[in-house]
Amino acid sequence: MTTRSTGLLVVIALALILASSSLYVVQETERAVKLRFGRLIEGEITPGLHVKIPLADKIRKFDARVLTLDAEPASFFTVEKKRLIVDAYSKWRIADVDTYYKSTGGNEAVAHDRLASRVNDGLRNQFGERTLHEVVSGERDMLMENIKDYLNTTVRQSLGVEVVDVRVKRIDLPSEVSEQVYRRMTAEREKEARELRSKGAEEAEKIRADADRQRTILLANAYREAEESRGEGDAVATATYAEAYSKDPEFYAFQRSLKAYREAFSNKGDVLLVDPDSDFFRYLDRQQGK
Template sequence: MKRSQIGLFVLIAIVFGALQAVYIVDERQTALKLRFGEVRDEVRDPGFYFKVPVFDEIIKYDDRILPLDTRKLEVTPADGRRLEVDAFARWRIADAKQFRRAVGASSIAGAVPRLERILNAELREVLGKVNSGVVLSADRVVLMNQIRDQARSQALSLGVDIVDVRIKSADLPKQNLEATFERMRAERQRLAADEIARGNEAAQRLRATADRTVVETVSEARKQAQIIRGEADARRNGILADALGRDPEFYAFFRSLEAYENALGGSNSSMVITPDSEFFDYLKSDTGR
């Protein structure tokens, strides 16, 4: 073999060895240098770094915020109404060394199921202490922050920081929807019946008040009419008495006219009486004598 060929092989071996001894850390990554499986160094700053080929192994982890989408979870709040909760989390590797010790070679794929179990456990614990109305309202922001804080403390053992937890939806299970709708309809019907009963009661009170007012008004009117009628009769009797005192003959004549009117006032009246009866005295002569 010629020297030139040998030199070429040596050059290629040197270049290959140099390439094997150099590794690059991106600004979005954190790198761990392992020697015989043990962590020897942690590299966070981006740039070119050297390692010992064959002996050193470089493990790189994504330093960005990562998603964690969980499957729908059925929880039971304090009031016993079961809910299907769909939540998600955002997390990042905060301590690469601790993360390596916790999940080993499985890396992120091995961490996700453990994080999901932590998140589900905290969802059940926090949401199980409140009523379903709170979970379904805007006040659940406080609950999400509480879930995040408790999950964060549990995830520290993995070298992971839980950045955020959010509940995308919280709904009743499909099998419970019809029963819930029936309860809602029954409740609305009960409220409607209560309103109708209260309206009828108010109407009865108004009618009773109106009837009492009518009776009182009519009674007062009748009383006033009796008083006025009595006063009128008194005035009439006074006038008649005064007329009688002034001209007794005129009063006798007036009473006779009243007797004629009462006796002959009907449309089919008949009287049988002698012509010389005193009843016709005022009809026999001009003077009435």
């Protein structure tokens, strides 16, 4: 390799190094500022390819996407002076990169600490103007919207960020009063359960009494109908027997005598004293049965 070729390669390498140190790219998801010897000279650099002075300029890039601040639970008082433990989080993003860099030095942890302090102040103010019922269920959406508007009036100018949303994850009572509240809630639920059970027992007694009444009525009606049917059957049977026996009274008398003999002599241990001339032996000593 000749000296000329070597020099050309060196020049090309230096040009590539110079180009790589002079060019930089800002992505769509980034915000950037340019510092020259540590002094801010350009902010709000648009996404794309840009040029800088090597060794003199330094580019600081920040995440431009929506970030989450999940602060530690804090204690707040309602307008009724009831203390609550509130666990909330907020969504934020960089709105003014120049102000953001000047106020936080581009440190996201510093931005989180300062924003968390302001979020707690906003929650304290909003909770202090509302009752326990309002902050728990009645005006939750309005509460969050007011906190977001309050924060954006201050943090945009002081920190260069925009609060997108604030949400409460959980609201708890302090440990020293939660047990009392739980006991009171348990007592109220037990009272309600006792009332429901007593009403149920009352309704059960009414249903049972009505069922017994209907059963008695049904049995009485059934017995009456059975007796009527039995009486009608007996009447028909008596009429049938009377009609049948009236056709041959002598045969009917003979049948009755046979039945009496069968019942009288069924038990061999009995002693029967009867006059031989009585009607009992009417069909025993007369073949003709006259």
